Amino acid sequence: MSAPPVVSVRNAALRFGDRTLFDDLTFDLCAGEFLAVLGPNGAGKTSLVRLLLGLVQPSAGTVSVAGGDPSARRSSVGYVPQQRAFDRDLPLRGRDLVRLGLDGHRFGIGRSGRGRQQAVDRALASVGAESYADATVGRLSGGEQQRLRIAQALVCDPKLLLVDEPLLSLDLGYQQIVVDLLDTHRRRTGTPVLFVTHDVNPVLHAVDRVLYLAGGTWAIGDVDEVLTSETLSRLYGIDVDVLRVRDRIVVVGTPDEHHHHHHHDH
Amino acid sequence: MFVELLQQHFVHTALLAGAVVAVVSGAIGLFVVARGLSFAVHAISELGFTGATAALAIGVDPVLGIFAGSLLVGGTLGVLSLRGSERDSSIGAVLAFGLGLGVLFLSLYQGYATQATNLLFGSIVGVGDRQLAGLIVVSVVVLGCLTMLYRPLLFSSVDPEVAEARGVPVRTLSVAIFLLLALVTAEAIQVVGVLLVLTLVITPAAAAQRLTARPGLALVLSVVIALVSTEGGILLSLVQPWPTTFFISTISFAIYVAARAYGARTTTPSSSA
Numbered sequence: 031m032s033a034p035p036v037v038s039v040r041n042a043a044l045r046f047g048d049r050t051l052f053d054d055l056t057f058d059l060c061a062g063e064f065l066a067v068l069g070p071n072g073a074g075k076t077s078l079v080r081l082l083l084g085l086v087q088p089s090a091g092t093v094s095v096a097g098g099d100p101s102a103r104r105s106s107v108g109y110v111p112q113q114r115a116f117d118r119d120l121p122l123r124g125r126d127l128v129r130l131g132l133d134g135h136r137f138g139i140g141r142s143g144r145g146r147q148q149a150v151d152r153a154l155a156s157v158g159a160e161s162y163a164d165a166t167v168g169r170l171s172g173g174e175q176q177r178l179r180i181a182q183a184l185v186c187d188p189k190l191l192l193v194d195e196p197l198l199s200l201d202l203g204y205q206q207i208v209v210d211l212l213d214t215h216r217r218r219t220g221t222p223v224l225f226v227t228h229d230v231n232p233v234l235h236a237v238d239r240v241l242y243l244a245g246g247t248w249a250i251g252d253v254d255e256v257l258t259s260e261t262l263s264r265l266y267g268i269d270v271d272v273l274r275v276r277d278r279i280v281v282v283g284t285p286d287e288h289h290h291h292h293h294h295d296h
Numbered sequence: 297m298f299v300e301l302l303q304q305h306f307v308h309t310a311l312l313a314g315a316v317v318a319v320v321s322g323a324i325g326l327f328v329v330a331r332g333l334s335f336a337v338h339a340i341s342e343l344g345f346t347g348a349t350a351a352l353a354i355g356v357d358p359v360l361g362i363f364a365g366s367l368l369v370g371g372t373l374g375v376l377s378l379r380g381s382e383r384d385s386s387i388g389a390v391l392a393f394g395l396g397l398g399v400l401f402l403s404l405y406q407g408y409a410t411q412a413t414n415l416l417f418g419s420i421v422g423v424g425d426r427q428l429a430g431l432i433v434v435s436v437v438v439l440g441c442l443t444m445l446y447r448p449l450l451f452s453s454v455d456p457e458v459a460e461a462r463g464v465p466v467r468t469l470s471v472a473i474f475l476l477l478a479l480v481t482a483e484a485i486q487v488v489g490v491l492l493v494l495t496l497v498i499t500p501a502a503a504a505q506r507l508t509a510r511p512g513l514a515l516v517l518s519v520v521i522a523l524v525s526t527e528g529g530i531l532l533s534l535v536q537p538w539p540t541t542f543f544i545s546t547i548s549f550a551i552y553v554a555a556r557a558y559g560a561r562t563t564t565p566s567s568s569a
Binding site for chain 1: 326455459463464509510
């Protein structure tokens with residue numbers, strides 16, 4: 031591949047005190063790629079996102095985004111956080127939320143320039159959120175809010191999309207809509223997606239590769255390479271079974287399997 | 297009687313002071329309500345009382361004491377950047393201790409009763425020219441800061457995770473909003489008194505956000521509601537010699553109740569763009 035990778039992580043380590051989240055992590059994320067980041071709670075998935083946003087510094091190694099230091103690239107990164115309910119009475123419309131993604135970091139009150147309004151309208155249209163763009167965000171459903179979040183991340187024409195557990199508390203239909211929106215966008219624009227999730231199944235049809243973090247170690251590769259009994263047993267250091275049930279992948283035997291890979295089944 | 301009073305210099309001063317304070321209180325209220333800082337406002341206000349009584353006890357202008365107390369506790373809360381129940385319980389503890397100190401300082405001061413009443417319940421008609429000048433200067437500073445920081449403040453108030461990811465300095469802004477809040481609170485104390493600061497800083501913003509879902513319009517409405525309450529309250533107290541603060545808080549509360557009724561009527565309070 032001739033184009034330089036959008037994300038380049040080299041021998042990166044992240045430690046908090048004497049706790050090592052991961053060590054010697056090396057991977058590239060290239061244009062157009064869809065990478066799922068998997069692993070148990072506390073394995074460092076969200077910390078990896080914060081690393082790529084430049085909000086934490088690696089304890090060792092280097093991290094670059096779009097050829098530069100992550101903290102200098104925040105304006106070209108679209109970020110979708112874990113779903114958090116908005117206060118019902120918060121005076122904020124869907125389009126205001128999206129607009130903040132465009133120029134909320136700038137000083138001043140901001141003039142309502144036509145170019146900016148058009149950018150907001152385009153982002154709203156790209157996720158199909160026009161019909162509730164003028165409604166109070168706190169009164170929308172979790173799925174509608176999450177669509178607005180994606181519009182907010184897309185409005186600045188990002189070079190990289192970082193998405194942290196966007197499917198939590200969404201029903202199956204909305205999970206699929208969110209994944210498909212991101213999948214379509216990266217195919218159309220070539221913007222790579224790093225998608226943090228505890229359950230690979232909703233993204234199984236979209237992912238190119240998966241990065242699995244567990245027990246301070248990691249593995250990266252195709253779904254068929256990483257989500258195997260051998261690889262996961264090595265990562266966890268105990269016997270873990272990966273089962274294929276129809277077109278779903280079920281992991282059995284991990285220490286935290288109650289909230290892991292069984293999300294759909296509840 | 298009413299017309300004669302309207303020509304009095306002290307009435308002009310009161311109306312002007314009320315307007316100046318109402319504008320900044322209504323404006324900052326939007327961010328205070330969005331961040332859930334009502335209890336913090338109360339704490340800053342009570343510590344303003346402690347500062348004022350300390351100033352009285354050592355023979356200094358109580359207005360300086362109000363600002364010192366408010367800024368001290370506002371700055372501390374901002375730097376600690378506590379969240380949720382931890383914030384509430386520590387604010388409660390500090391607030392109670394501060395009030396205890398205030399009672400002590402007040403007992404050391406000779407003019408106990410009048411000053412206590414004025415501080416706690418407001419004395420807008422007692423505002424002098426120098427005090428008015430101070431209010432204007434502080435209000436201009438606060439408004440300037442709010443204008444400059446409007447977008448990042450809104451972003452970090454309503455959507456802190458994404459704001460941080462976009463490079464907004466959320467911690468610094470948190471300290472900034474607490475310091476601005478301390479200045480506004482110290483101003484509002486001089487109009488409505490320590491115990492009723494919320495009537496200018498919280499009630500108008502809470503009413504405004506029932507009327508519109510647009511953040512900019514909510515801020516403007518909040519300012520208008522604060523202005524109507526303050527000026528209306530001062531004028532009514534000229535007609536009927538009851539405490540000004542009673543009228544101010546009654547008007548702002550009436551608007552709040554009406555706004556809630558309006559908000560409940562419209563299920564999606566979205567306005568045409």
